[in-house]
Amino acid sequence: MTELRYLAPNSLDEAIKAFAAAGSAGRILAGGTDLLVQMRAGVVKPGLIVDIKKIAEMTKIEQTADGGFRVGAAVSGMALHDHASFGKVWPGVLEAVNLIGSKQVQGRASAGGNLCNGSPAGDSVPAMVAAGAVVTVQGPDGRRELPVEQVPAGPGRTNFKPGEILVSFTLPPRPKGSSDAYLRMIPRTEMDIAVVGLGVSLTLKDGVCTAARVGLGAVAPTVLLVEAAAKALIGSKLDEAALNAAAAACSAACRPIDDKRGTIAYRTKVAGVLLKRTTAIAAQRAKGN
Amino acid sequence: MAKVHVSTTINGEPSEFLCEPNDTMLDALRGPLGLTGSKEGCASGDCGACSITVDDNLICSCLMLAVESEGHELRTIEGMAQGEKLHPLQQKFLEMAALQCGICTSGMLVASDALLKRNPKPSEEEVRFWLAGNLCRCTGYDKIVRAVMDTAAEMRAQ
Numbered sequence: 001m002t003e004l005r006y007l008a009p010n011s012l013d014e015a016i017k018a019f020a021a022a023g024s025a026g027r028i029l030a031g032g033t034d035l036l037v038q039m040r041a042g043v044v045k046p047g048l049i050v051d052i053k054k055i056a057e058m059t060k061i062e063q064t065a066d067g068g069f070r071v072g073a074a075v076s077g078m079a080l081h082d083h084a085s086f087g088k089v090w091p092g093v094l095e096a097v098n099l100i101g102s103k104q105v106q107g108r109a110s111a112g113g114n115l116c117n118g119s120p121a122g123d124s125v126p127a128m129v130a131a132g133a134v135v136t137v138q139g140p141d142g143r144r145e146l147p148v149e150q151v152p153a154g155p156g157r158t159n160f161k162p163g164e165i166l167v168s169f170t171l172p173p174r175p176k177g178s179s180d181a182y183l184r185m186i187p188r189t190e191m192d193i194a195v196v197g198l199g200v201s202l203t204l205k206d207g208v209c210t211a212a213r214v215g216l217g218a219v220a221p222t223v224l225l226v227e228a229a230a231k232a233l234i235g236s237k238l239d240e241a242a243l244n245a246a247a248a249a250c251s252a253a254c255r256p257i258d259d260k261r262g263t264i265a266y267r268t269k270v271a272g273v274l275l276k277r278t279t280a281i282a283a284q285r286a287k288g289n
Numbered sequence: 290m291a292k293v294h295v296s297t298t299i300n301g302e303p304s305e306f307l308c309e310p311n312d313t314m315l316d317a318l319r320g321p322l323g324l325t326g327s328k329e330g331c332a333s334g335d336c337g338a339c340s341i342t343v344d345d346n347l348i349c350s351c352l353m354l355a356v357e358s359e360g361h362e363l364r365t366i367e368g369m370a371q372g373e374k375l376h377p378l379q380q381k382f383l384e385m386a387a388l389q390c391g392i393c394t395s396g397m398l399v400a401s402d403a404l405l406k407r408n409p410k411p412s413e414e415e416v417r418f419w420l421a422g423n424l425c426r427c428t429g430y431d432k433i434v435r436a437v438m439d440t441a442a443e444m445r446a447q
């Protein structure tokens with residue numbers, strides 16, 4: 001049995017140094033709701049665990065100078081839920097994060113871990129993609145930013161370079177008339193993995209959609225940004241023709257697998273249905289903003 | 290493997306123990322700490338039988354490393370009763386037969402207590418969603434949900 005070391009550094013620099021030195025034996029610990037299960041199952045056998053929760057930036061939720069939000073990579077779902085204003089500004093992102101697991105899991109699990117785990121069905125990822133979130137990562141070569149949709153590389157894989165650690169999500173400021181929503185299809189009411197997940201963020205001005213982004217999950221090796229669906233919504237009054245075109249774009253973007261959760265045909269159809277339903281919720285919310 | 294020394298607070302008492310770096314908090318509670326009230330049902334965060342609070346935050350102790358408890362305040366089922374005096378939730382679970390085999394019970398109680406501290410007046414739907422991470426194979430949940438609702442009403446009246 002290889003020796004396992006546990007480190008909980010107070011500084012990001014120290015964390016990166018140790019994580020980079022450990023190479024493929026290193027694992028980052030935020031909430032641990034995936035990592036501990038994988039360790040228990042013997043799927044991963046880390047030589048080093050770097051707990052990032054003592055790094056202040058990782059557990060902080062703050063409003064940026066321009067009115068956006070910066071959410072630390074290790075902020076738990078419950079902490080995000082309990083924040084005074086985050087859920088009012090980004091209800092879709094919050095409802096997506098809060099769909100991950102039970103209340104017990106919410107007490108630990110983070111959007112950062114959900115993204116880094118690389119599951120195509122992670123609930124928070126399509127909502128973050130729709131929100132236009134940008135992630136900050138830091139590694140031995142310094143800090144860089146990339147759009148959240150560029151992070152997943154395939155099931156269980158990310159595009160981070162060796163030694164890089166996810167630091168935070170930055171969500172942009174919201175123009176008047178904006179809101180978002182996330183829906184997932186599961187065969188039960190709670191505690192399940194998405195068959196299809198879809199996030200919509202949009203801005204309405206005098207009833208016309210002036211900006212939109214659509215994130216689609218569980219229907220391809222990675223979560224998708226569906227630009228064709230957004231294009232169909234922008235400039236419309238979200239009328240039936242626009243919604244049909246956007247739904248068709250979502251179905252066309254699907255490259256799903258057949259598995260016990262859903263067939264290819266089913267997932268492809270549901271992607272379009274969810275686009276319409278999620279857009280309706282986001283639009284209803286946007287009208288009040 | 291070198292054991293790690295951990296200092297923490299459990300049910301208000303300062304506590305120290307030795308553990309392996311890959312031990313879960315549940316391993317430490319049931320092992321060196323001798324607190325066997327928290328149960329291991331699934332060891333993968335699905336069943337909630339190992340529920341505890343860390344700094345008043347409800348979690349599954351099987352999904353937390355024991356070493357992570359350093360410097361934190363933990364509460365387990367053992368801290369729920371005041372000496373011989375049961376917590377109102379415990380009393381109500383007994384009165385309303387909200388348990389059968391008992392494996393889920395400590396997790397149910399810890400989770401319900403965490404709910405009532407956040408929300409003294411939950412709706413039935415809120416109770417059911419809050420306890421969705423606590424599995425019970427005996428009761429069918431109705432008795433548990435009713436016991437939590439009744440306790441909440443009684444605690445509000447006091």
